[in-house]
Amino acid sequence: MCLRAFIFGSHRLFFFLNIFVLFPVGLFFFYKRTHYRVDKSRIVPSILTRRASSKHAAPCREVNGTANCSNSNTLPPFVSAESTSEEGLLVPATPERANIQRGYVTPQQVYNLLNAEAGQPALHDPNYILILDCRSAERYKQSHLVTARASVTVMHPELGCLISCVQLQEFSIILLYAEEGHSPVGSEEARHDSMPLQRCFFQLSTLGMDPVILLGGYSAFHSLYPFLCTPRMILLESERRSLTIYPSEILEGALYQGSAAQAHDYRIIKNLHITHVVNATAESTDAFPSVVRYLRLRLNDDAQQDLSEALPAASRFIARALRGSPGVPGGRVLVHCSLGRSRSSVLTLAFLMEQRCWSLLHAFRWLKERRGCAAPNAGFLRQLSDYEEQLFGERLTSLDDIRL
Structure with missing residues (x-):
């Protein structure tokens, strides 16, 4: 009877602990995170802020579930004969959008994220974007995206998150990249492409984060924007303020x-x-x-x-x-x-x-x-x-x- 009463009392204590202690703490962190994302909405494009309503929301408005790098930016940037009516007026057209696999962002989107401005350059804010390089330590030391950190300094393969979850919640955007790759997250091809990236992605997702992956990886980004890649580790706010912000x-x-x-x-x-x-x-x-x-x-x-x-x-x-x-x-x-x-x-x-x-x-x-x-x-x-x-x-x- 004493053992049963003790167990029953422990269950009641645990129940009240959840109601009066853990639940308010959880609400505080939830409010803190969502409030921060709203405050950042002026510098975080809608393609990323919409992730809050869907864990792997698409980075482009039109999504068909496949990774397709086609982009209307490659179309001729001028009017053709078919674009005008008999009266010489333009015929309205709708922007064509790339079909990007859910959970991915393109190199161009990352370029604009790195150079976003709202009163001041967003990149100067140390809590704006967390970029995790999921390649080998050697490749990271050779060159990486500006402000990127080696993923193992944040998400250890066995120990999990190496910084507090409160700190992790502060970031408006969490971006992951491997050397290359276009395979859907969780697929056999993706696991073959980069096991560290997949592990990091699911570790962060388990913690309630909404990471996105750079489509095409470091190789695709470097081929377009080599001037935004560096061997330097940039962590301090003073170092961020010395960075060049591009148009x-x-x-x-x-x-x-x-x-x-x-x-x-x-x-x-x-x-x-x-x-x-x-x-x-x-x-x-x-x-x-x-x-x-x-x-x-x-x-x-x-x-x-x-x-x-x-x-x-x-x-x-x-x-x-x-x-x-x-x-x-x-x-x-x-x-x-x-x-x-x-x-x-x-x-x-x-x-x-x-x-x-x-x-x-x-x-x-x-x-x-x-x-x-x-x-x-x-x-x-x-x-x-x-x-x-x-x-x-x-x-x-x-x-x-x-x-x-």
């Missing part, structure tokens, strides 16, 4: 949008192979006229600024630069204003509308997914709405649907 990539290997400071950094111009620049400022000079072709528009970030000539001029300039000419391959264009938010955004949107035949809403959503800080002023948006009617013969977008 956002709007169309892969073609169109970029950023700030005047970035347009004046020759290392950025060289690394991105920029051949043409649209300078939308009235105050910033053309930094490298001997090596780069410029379109200077001298706009003010003022809702009353007239854009009737600037929008078609910028669109034509960008299209010609990307198309190239006989014997001259297409180039790469950087569109910039002072901070890369308002004036540059309105010019980028006009190009996407006119040369891709996208409605203002489709163009805006495309831009915001790649440059979260893009925010054209209200007067610019109204003029873009007028431009949409001029291009398509009708207003396709309600400005009430535009969310800055």
Whole structure:
């Protein structure tokens, strides 16, 4: 009887311990994590913040369950004969999106994550992104993604998580990568590709994290962005603040949008192979006229600024630069204003509308997914709405649907 009473009393004690101690603690950590993700929503693209509602949500809007690297960015960035009606108006088109396996992000998405800005560069925040290199220690020491840590310093094969789960909860994004690989998580092919990555992925998932995997691995990223790979281990916030932040990539290997400071950094111009620049400022000079072709528009970030000539001029300039000419391959264009938010955004949107035949809403959503800080002023948006009617013969977008 005494033993039975003791056992019964222990069960009651454990029950009340769960109700009054463990449950509130769990609620605190859950609130802390979700609250932090909401605070970070301005710098974490919606493709990643939606992971909270589905453990392996797709990084692109259209998902068919297969890993397919096709991307509409490779399409000709200008209007074809089939894009116009008999009246000479554009025929609206819908952006084509890559079909990416759930739980993966593309190298371009990672590039834009590393260079995201919201008031200040997101990468300067040590709790913004945790990148875990799941390759061998030797390969990590040779070169890795900037700010990446060797996975075994965080997730030990036998001991599990080597940092507190509270610290792990602080990160807005957890990114894993192997040397290469496109196989679905958990498949036999994936286990063969990289056992350490698979083990790390499921360890983190067990802890309630939502890690994503770099599609194509280090090899795919390095082939496109070698300047964002380094042998240096960068952990301290002071070291992060010394990193170069690059313009956002709007169309892969073609169109970029950023700030005047970035347009004046020759290392950025060289690394991105920029051949043409649209300078939308009235105050910033053309930094490298001997090596780069410029379109200077001298706009003010003022809702009353007239854009009737600037929008078609910028669109034509960008299209010609990307198309190239006989014997001259297409180039790469950087569109910039002072901070890369308002004036540059309105010019980028006009190009996407006119040369891709996208409605203002489709163009805006495309831009915001790649440059979260893009925010054209209200007067610019109204003029873009007028431009949409001029291009398509009708207003396709309600400005009430535009969310800055």
